[in-house]
Amino acid sequence: MKIDHLILLVSSLSMLTQAADKLGFVFELVRHGARAPQKAQKDQFMVPEGMLTASGQRQRYLMGSLNKQRYIDIGLLDDTYNPAQIYIQSTNFFRTIQSSYAELIGIYPPSQKTKLNDGEKQSLKSGKGMPKLKIRNQGKTVDPGQDPMEGFQYIPVFNYQTPDESDDLMTGGCKLIDEADAYLFPRNDTYEPVADYIMPVLRKPIQVAYGLTDDQAWGLSYPQLYDYSDSQLAEDKEGIPRRYSYSAEEWFYMRNTQKWALSLTFPQEYKKIFATKIMRNPLMNMHNRMNEINDGDKTRDSLRYFIYSAHDLQIANILEWLHPVGHDFVDVTYGSSIFFELWYDTDCVNSLRDESCFKVKIIHNGMPLKLSTCLDANWYTRGSYDQICTYTDFRAHTTNFGYSGMPLHEKCAETFTPPSME
Ligand SMILES: *[C@@H]1O[C@H](CO)[C@@H](O)[C@H](O)[C@H]1NC(C)=O
Numbered sequence: 001m002k003i004d005h006l007i008l009l010v011s012s013l014s015m016l017t018q019a020a021d022k023l024g025f026v027f028e029l030v031r032h033g034a035r036a037p038q039k040a041q042k043d044q045f046m047v048p049e050g051m052l053t054a055s056g057q058r059q060r061y062l063m064g065s066l067n068k069q070r071y072i073d074i075g076l077l078d079d080t081y082n083p084a085q086i087y088i089q090s091t092n093f094f095r096t097i098q099s100s101y102a103e104l105i106g107i108y109p110p111s112q113k114t115k116l117n118d119g120e121k122q123s124l125k126s127g128k129g130m131p132k133l134k135i136r137n138q139g140k141t142v143d144p145g146q147d148p149m150e151g152f153q154y155i156p157v158f159n160y161q162t163p164d165e166s167d168d169l170m171t172g173g174c175k176l177i178d179e180a181d182a183y184l185f186p187r188n189d190t191y192e193p194v195a196d197y198i199m200p201v202l203r204k205p206i207q208v209a210y211g212l213t214d215d216q217a218w219g220l221s222y223p224q225l226y227d228y229s230d231s232q233l234a235e236d237k238e239g240i241p242r243r244y245s246y247s248a249e250e251w252f253y254m255r256n257t258q259k260w261a262l263s264l265t266f267p268q269e270y271k272k273i274f275a276t277k278i279m280r281n282p283l284m285n286m287h288n289r290m291n292e293i294n295d296g297d298k299t300r301d302s303l304r305y306f307i308y309s310a311h312d313l314q315i316a317n318i319l320e321w322l323h324p325v326g327h328d329f330v331d332v333t334y335g336s337s338i339f340f341e342l343w344y345d346t347d348c349v350n351s352l353r354d355e356s357c358f359k360v361k362i363i364h365n366g367m368p369l370k371l372s373t374c375l376d377a378n379w380y381t382r383g384s385y386d387q388i389c390t391y392t393d394f395r396a397h398t399t400n401f402g403y404s405g406m407p408l409h410e411k412c413a414e415t416f417t418p419p420s421m422e
Contacts, residue, residue, distance in 0.1 A: 024076075058102070068108075177412070184265045
């Protein structure tokens, strides 16, 4: 409750200071909602392993409702679905695709307007309005009056079904980092920097919670611990009573185990490549939108809301790669999000028509992120305490931290060499 109030307060304060500004473009990177565990015990779930649960679906639906208020009700997007304005790409998993649809139902809720009228229903029933297909038991199968999707807006969610180098969301779109991840993820030594302090805290609780023998408990590896913590967190989200009465410290590390399993598997250079690839299309579209606004913003039919529906993996690595000032995270919870919002001053655009009129606000789970490049430039060159990035500084930051070697498709085509064999 307290947290809700705080978020409301913070967002209404920022609305006040942004009153003269207008929102031009949004990039949303978001994790799927709550799901069943990937491995370990899953007997308590009504969906198969790794699948989105009903509460997970609800999480993203509610997020969509909030995004409708934030982005449609203020006029960034049209009230009714305009396919030119929104692009949503998901990874090729049922939980991320279903999450995308759930969020879209929140953004464009079912309406009376799109319901079929009686004449249209009759035309479908009689077969006249149907595509030229043979349908068995047509009278029974086709009953437009009973369509549970009636009133819903159909919106495509794009995803690559097989690994493809233009798929920037999945590691499979970059052979080099995919191989590095496959090699590093299952290895004990990948987690050496944290296993020494996390394992001793969690070994006993996990043993009791999951009924492990002493041998199993002593033989527990970090990748196994991660599986148990994944299962325990999934159960917790569904309101299933905890298997053990964890202390605050134990629960902290139960959550924190995830962060290292996601980020230590992408050492410095690989994180750069992965993050640069994830960000390139959204950033290019943000830039195009800025040019379009400076050019007089002549059409409503252009892309202004770009959504990547992904996993904890992408969020954790983008967060670490951004190096936000004074901002840490314990884990990447279900439905976690990072928003990159492009704002502009309309008076400035009308007179100057250039990049200096634009700012970028970055928000992680409702918390504003600060970037060193922006803070430094605001203070040292403009004498301002402003914590929001100018568009130019934001670009400088992502370029400085980004991968800048050979073209990405060439880099990604390289073969991974394990460190010990170099
Ligand atoms: C990983 O660590 C566990 C527990 O210490 C051990 O049993 C296992 O053999 C290790 N695996 C490798 C490949 O070293």
